[in-house]
Amino acid sequence: MTAGHLLTSWLDPSLFAATALGTLAGIWIGAIPGLSVTMAVSILVSFTFAWPLEPALALMAGVFTGGVYGGSRSAILLNIPGAPAAIATALDGYPMARRGEAGAAIGLTTLASFLGGMIGVAALALGAPAIAEVAILFAPRDYLLLAVLGLLLVGSLSGESLAKGLFAAGLGVTLGVVGLDPMTAEPRFTYGSVALLGGIPYIAAMIGFFGVAEALAQLRLADAETVRQRIGRIVPPRAALRRHLPLALRASGIGVAIGALPGTGGDIAALMAYDHARRSTRTPTHPFGTGAEEGVVAPEAANNAAVGGAYIPMLTLGIPGDAVTAVLIGALYVHGLKPGPMLMIETPHLFWFTVGNLTLANVALLAFGLAGARAFARIAEVPRAVLVPLILVLSVVGTFAIRNSLADVWWMLGFGITGYALRLYGFQPGPIILGMILGPLMDASWRRAVIAAGDDVLGAAVEATESAISLVLIAAIVLIALRSFSWGKGRKALPPTPHP
């Protein structure tokens, strides 16, 4: 009975330890901006080279699970998302911390991540082959539609003015396409610089626009008192859990789906879930953008659900669901396995081992997440004179670590200063990063769809009407667009994000 391998990592002490330690290390790596899970897992491929396969996989699954969750820590406490998947968490998590509710925000995040993670694992265990077959049916035009759906998020992220949000998103798209055109290898916006051929990493922009801009904003308040944190209660009350459960479940569904698609990962999943929360919650605990609990529950449930989702095409078809699973496929090669469609047929125990292992990692996440919450929450009480230099140092180190490029550090600092100026005039950083993430996806998908139709835009449109997936996506776009536009009354302004 191969399903018995579910328990392998629970019963073997060394596998148990590898998973738990991996999760703890992942939380730390995830919390430091610039240190990405992808990078950590690829270092582990060499590190665990001489190990047997199971502990190596256990360690990596732990780092993956913990890392996706850890990004929320710095987002809540410092307004610097530790990873792109935590951008949405910063939007409401940081205002919560500034209200003295850092502990509660961390508690909610931890439970949402745990729930999302478990739903991701359940989807992997129960529906993997079927979900994978649907995921590969997504054509280039469907990725374009998905990106358009994502762009509707601008409405949720722009703060006081939609026009400013659109401007910021446009800036992001422009920054996102700098570098060699992935299709024709034509340099775009590089002005002859070799350093720009590789583009501007959106993580550098994220650290600059969020972290450094935040540090500069904090400088203006250097002498103000820091907010005392109420850390009596970490685990949210039962009523809150009941209240957020339906949203967390829906967000997890979004996370599994987006994670399972080979072209998208947890970052897009979290942003889409945040948008969904905003559109579907009538009475949030606080207005969105000012510390709504729904605003941290949805993205955190989604990005951890995307972990299980990303494993789905990887384990069933040998197709990575995101950047981290791409590295995991490489790890399987190095360990003498042949990742591909035969993996599940020839080594089914590996599938059930991974399912059991991810479950264990999620339990470890819950334990470590809740246990460390009080100590972490105190970070929000650190005086600004200490905190601001710390943020700057972290930002520089993290940016350099992305790909050991000093040019990226200069970009990051430049973005920080620009971001501060933009903030003063009410431009939000969210749409910029959204544009940088979705811009290249839209660019490539649009051109791929049109090229595939024989350089015929009309032909591509006709093809879209013949596919069920495309029609569903088009319907979703139309519905959301119609609902966010109240005819006759003008656009109802979303509440502005208060300036710190």
Added chain:
Amino acid sequence: MLTRRTLGALAAAALARPVAAQAWPPRDLTGIIMWGAGGATDVVARALTPHVEAALGAKIVLQNRPGGVGAISVQAVHAAPADGLTLLYGAENPQLHKVLGLAQIDYADFFPVNVIARGVGVIVANRDKPWTGLKALVDEISANPGRVRMGATGPGGLPHVIGAMLNAVTPVRVIAVPFDGEGPGLTALQGGHVDFMPVGVAAAAEHIRAGRVKPLAVVNPEPVPSLPGVPPVTADFPGFARYLPWGPFYGVWVKRETPAPVRARLVEAFRAGAANPAFTELMARNGNVMMNIAGEEADAFLKRWQSVTSWLLQEAGAAKRSPEEFGIPRP
């Protein structure tokens, strides 16, 4: 604080370090990988390096620095001192940078420490297509010019070059849809978004074995052991023979000006590492042909590859600048 470097140091401390360290290297080496984590070059680099470290008695800290079809990494290693402490882990791409107008530096500026292995291409089709061989595919393309969709990976990529070879042997007009790599292309092939695709055997082998894509021909003068029963392209189209053997390759380079004793030490360590049975087995399983050559022998291989491929792209109208400008001889 946990930085990448301390992580590397932790890794170094954990792996047993052989005692017999010689005077060189004075410190850890840096290996710069020109493609991203999880790609074919990355897998080769990370699988080989532990064996080399054992032979060298020193640690090689690996970093991925992708971007610019490899140009970013080439530039970075070229800018480092010629002391042999910065290694370039690369693939074939820089040999085309000049004709594609991407950069002026190629492997002529580097000393080949080891050309590890070369890959072989295979032309695969969506499994629902009626084609039983390459001939049938070419017939369909000729009957419907500009209708059949080919998966590609951008200029200078393996699908592009093999497509150009096919076009030179028998004129074919197809729609080439570029994807971000062989993996995403194969995914699209299985989803039915493209009809066929030339890819490396390493990327396609498992999908072929599972029957999810259909192999039509291997791009090699003779069949390859990892794909029994798949005919060579030369069976239907003997004209291919003049370009073969051809394929992507992986290797390790240092700057050309590196002192001779240092070069010799690196060559020796990599030769021993690449001969490790665990590694050669991995490479064979991935459908690669081991080469494990260095110095002049490797230089000759690199020159011939560049000359064949550059002129092929030039004749296909895909080169931005003529190979003649750079003194690349005709094959």
